[in-house]
Amino acid sequence: MITFTVNGTQRSVTSDPDTPLLYVLRDELALNGAKFGCGLGQCGACTVLVDGEALFSCITPVMLLEGRSIRTVEGLGTVDEPGPLQAAFIAEQAAQCGYCIAGMMMRAQELLERIPDPDDDDILAALEPQLCRCGTHMRVIRAVKRAAQALAQAQALAQASEGAR
Amino acid sequence: MTHAISRRDVLRGTGALVLAFSLSRHAFALTETGASETPLRGLPGSLDSTPLLDAWIRIEPNGNATVFTGKAELGQGIRTALMQVAAEELKLPIARLTLITADTGRTPNEGYTAASHSVQDSGTALRNAAAQVREILIGEAARRVGASASELSARDGVVIGPGGFHFGYGDLVSEQLLHVDAQPTSILTDPRDFTVMDRPVPRVDIPAKVTGGAAYVQDMRLPGMVHGRIVRPPSYGARLAALDAGPVETMPGVLKVVRDGAFLGVIAEKEWTAIQAMRRLAALARWDETAELPDEARLPDALMALPSRDTTILDVGQPVAPSYAVDGLFSRPYLAHGSIGPSCAIARMEGDALTVWTHTQGVYPLRNALATLLAMPQDKVRCIHAEGAGCYGQNGADDVGADAALLARAVPGRPVRVQWMREQEHAWEPFGPGMVAHLRAALGPDGSIAAWQHDVWSQSHMMRPGPPGTLLAARDIADPFPPAPPVDLPMPEGGGDRNAVPLYVLPNARAVNHFLPEMPLRGSSMRSLGGYLNIFAIESTMDDLAGLSGQDPVDFRLHHLADERARTVVTEAAERFGWKSRPKAPAGSGYGFAFARYKNLEAYCAIALEIAIDQDTGRTVIQRAVAAVDTGQVVNPDGVRNQIEGGIVQATSWTLFESVRFDRRRITSIDWASYPILRFAHVPRHIEVHIVGRPGLPFLGAGEAAQGPTGAAIANAVRDVTGRRLRTLPLDAATVRAAMTASSLPTHSPS
Ligand code: FES
Ligand code: FES
Numbered sequence: 001m002i003t004f005t006v007n008g009t010q011r012s013v014t015s016d017p018d019t020p021l022l023y024v025l026r027d028e029l030a031l032n033g034a035k036f037g038c039g040l041g042q043c044g045a046c047t048v049l050v051d052g053e054a055l056f057s058c059i060t061p062v063m064l065l066e067g068r069s070i071r072t073v074e075g076l077g078t079v080d081e082p083g084p085l086q087a088a089f090i091a092e093q094a095a096q097c098g099y100c101i102a103g104m105m106m107r108a109q110e111l112l113e114r115i116p117d118p119d120d121d122d123i124l125a126a127l128e129p130q131l132c133r134c135g136t137h138m139r140v141i142r143a144v145k146r147a148a149q150a151l152a153q154a155q156a157l158a159q160a161s162e163g164a165r
Numbered sequence: 166m167t168h169a170i171s172r173r174d175v176l177r178g179t180g181a182l183v184l185a186f187s188l189s190r191h192a193f194a195l196t197e198t199g200a201s202e203t204p205l206r207g208l209p210g211s212l213d214s215t216p217l218l219d220a221w222i223r224i225e226p227n228g229n230a231t232v233f234t235g236k237a238e239l240g241q242g243i244r245t246a247l248m249q250v251a252a253e254e255l256k257l258p259i260a261r262l263t264l265i266t267a268d269t270g271r272t273p274n275e276g277y278t279a280a281s282h283s284v285q286d287s288g289t290a291l292r293n294a295a296a297q298v299r300e301i302l303i304g305e306a307a308r309r310v311g312a313s314a315s316e317l318s319a320r321d322g323v324v325i326g327p328g329g330f331h332f333g334y335g336d337l338v339s340e341q342l343l344h345v346d347a348q349p350t351s352i353l354t355d356p357r358d359f360t361v362m363d364r365p366v367p368r369v370d371i372p373a374k375v376t377g378g379a380a381y382v383q384d385m386r387l388p389g390m391v392h393g394r395i396v397r398p399p400s401y402g403a404r405l406a407a408l409d410a411g412p413v414e415t416m417p418g419v420l421k422v423v424r425d426g427a428f429l430g431v432i433a434e435k436e437w438t439a440i441q442a443m444r445r446l447a448a449l450a451r452w453d454e455t456a457e458l459p460d461e462a463r464l465p466d467a468l469m470a471l472p473s474r475d476t477t478i479l480d481v482g483q484p485v486a487p488s489y490a491v492d493g494l495f496s497r498p499y500l501a502h503g504s505i506g507p508s509c510a511i512a513r514m515e516g517d518a519l520t521v522w523t524h525t526q527g528v529y530p531l532r533n534a535l536a537t538l539l540a541m542p543q544d545k546v547r548c549i550h551a552e553g554a555g556c557y558g559q560n561g562a563d564d565v566g567a568d569a570a571l572l573a574r575a576v577p578g579r580p581v582r583v584q585w586m587r588e589q590e591h592a593w594e595p596f597g598p599g600m601v602a603h604l605r606a607a608l609g610p611d612g613s614i615a616a617w618q619h620d621v622w623s624q625s626h627m628m629r630p631g632p633p634g635t636l637l638a639a640r641d642i643a644d645p646f647p648p649a650p651p652v653d654l655p656m657p658e659g660g661g662d663r664n665a666v667p668l669y670v671l672p673n674a675r676a677v678n679h680f681l682p683e684m685p686l687r688g689s690s691m692r693s694l695g696g697y698l699n700i701f702a703i704e705s706t707m708d709d710l711a712g713l714s715g716q717d718p719v720d721f722r723l724h725h726l727a728d729e730r731a732r733t734v735v736t737e738a739a740e741r742f743g744w745k746s747r748p749k750a751p752a753g754s755g756y757g758f759a760f761a762r763y764k765n766l767e768a769y770c771a772i773a774l775e776i777a778i779d780q781d782t783g784r785t786v787i788q789r790a791v792a793a794v795d796t797g798q799v800v801n802p803d804g805v806r807n808q809i810e811g812g813i814v815q816a817t818s819w820t821l822f823e824s825v826r827f828d829r830r831r832i833t834s835i836d837w838a839s840y841p842i843l844r845f846a847h848v849p850r851h852i853e854v855h856i857v858g859r860p861g862l863p864f865l866g867a868g869e870a871a872q873g874p875t876g877a878a879i880a881n882a883v884r885d886v887t888g889r890r891l892r893t894l895p896l897d898a899a900t901v902r903a904a905m906t907a908s909s910l911p912t913h914s915p916s
Pocket of ligand 1: 035036037038039040041042043044045046047057058059164
């Protein structure tokens, strides 16, 4: 039994310790966000955050995750209450088939937590491990910028109300 | 063995039929969508084959509508576009519509979702059906109040009339009201009155896709579902020589090892167990390999040496000139569709009925192929479309459907989910065929094109089911189906010769299609089919001719274009780009332009772009691309932009990076390291898409419009930078660097 938190909830899983995290998330925990793309660490479709760091869940054995905190795209918000990054992807209509998008978003989330106001080069460099075959790249870049702006505005508002208090 | 006997009988029947089909290119009037070329009833779009209105639209008692289409969402946004069309003509808010897509149990048969035909076929059908349903509802309301229909109108799901009476659609509809055949003409909404069409309605499928909803067949979890994996042979046609499956059968969690000839699969309770069992099984299997692949380094020669069936597809004036100003051999390698999500299907055998959830592009053709493969009556097999990752043509979708069906038969009652591994998708998908085009052209004294010859060599671009022999598993089983006969898609849409007839006005021109019945590598439909290479060749040649005659490439094209819509997109792209006033490019940078009308029948697209080449590495990056596109009546302008942007990026990847690799026996590009595609570092720095609106004109497909012009515009820009005409795709960094080095030698002078 391995115990960790997924999107803030503690979970104990019984999969074999050498099972890659991807299959534990999909098969045992019935989460859809992380996708199987290559199983080789080449495409990023399976990207999730572990303690804030983006990694390929397809090549990460679940035994390494005891006590860690895992975040998937399900943890960024819901259809009814999308988080800032999800709202930005919807606003930019940043998907064609969308198969790559959940992984893209987790990589972008890591970037925004590290660099809240990324420039183009930051975004391109951060997203380099992520493949998209539909050619949605332009929109993904716009969505990441939009999310950064939204987050900055939200922060400014929060600070303003803090200051007013 | 009654099963085998009955199947062989079936086989004999199809075998004979299929032979007759392959005799002549026109005997089998197959189109890329599988639709008949000749109209049956003269009704609009797919109403022609499915005329009953309630096959398309049903009004529920609460006044909501259920809308049916035989086309499928492939990530191209068709679901939203079709809902817009139906909502517009029904005068019903989009939120009150449910759209049921391709399902042999429920929807019309619209063949394949392919060839940029979906809005044209299904959108046209739905638009007309919806308009006719609306008028029937209005007529019914008029009948009830004894008014004339012309005094009544429909809005927001309500028929309203003078004196303020109103009926909800649900109150008007009765069992048989819509169970009538469509009429040839409909009262269509004037484009000026559109409120839903021609609007950037947000895609209905995107919210689930960005929040981890169950959006794909890969995400379906049916009760009792188990996981299957297939062990594919190491090379085409390999037969299983020896296998002791015992160690795999006893692995904990493994339910079954399925073996039928060279078809080999495992079924396990958990997905990871299935993968481990598959690997173990693969390691235990011994194969006899017989494949003989061509020499990859000399692919164009190998293709041109194959026997061909030649068809002259254009012959006007005197195409033969004493000498040619331009004479070049263009080629592209085999290309992989490269879906990011490997193909997946779920199949369940219950009693004598099979259900398959699949991301196939053609539920009916796959249904028919599976029925034959399994010797089942067609009405006992149901194929339901569920989205997969983008496919861009025929990927492994149909094959994995057959894989899942064969495994499901081994565990009746339990749904079996099969997903291919990355290396299986890369090695076994039916590639976009390698091709060669030979262009020769001569200039007249007035700087016009005086003679033009285009020869193109390609294997079939259409090896979809129908015939079960199109499916990998059907070829591998102990009693295999014969290979499917190669289909040469006829003009005007064409296959390998798609877009080989230039849209330019050429008084002396010939084009010949050299169809290759042999298939050195497995191939089938991939976005734009032969159009990508033919446009690459034509537009490269146009640029060279412009240069040789001292004319601007855009002016030269306009000089040879009579089609007003073509002239408009060319002019629009040039103006928006600032082509005429473009500054002299800095060292290592250059400009390129290209144009085509996809298939000469679909969307018009012109692209101007600027590239920068890194002098040391040969790495090419598009700095700015400006596209102008005319897709006729637009349903969703943002959808068109998304498709064109995507087409430009994808074709940039084909052009700069891609080729399927193989040795003399096996496919060797089996992952993203051995088959690199464009990553973010090479993404165009800026793309603009300008839509030339054509309200009221027929819909034209947009999904494949940009690929040809993109490849050609990049090649023309590379020529602008290096002075070298590169005709062999891909224009990868090593190739471009070599061109840079070669070009810098003679002109280099110390400054
Ligand atoms: S699926 Fe993990 S990197 Fe591709
Ligand atoms: S949107 Fe289809 S792979 Fe990225």
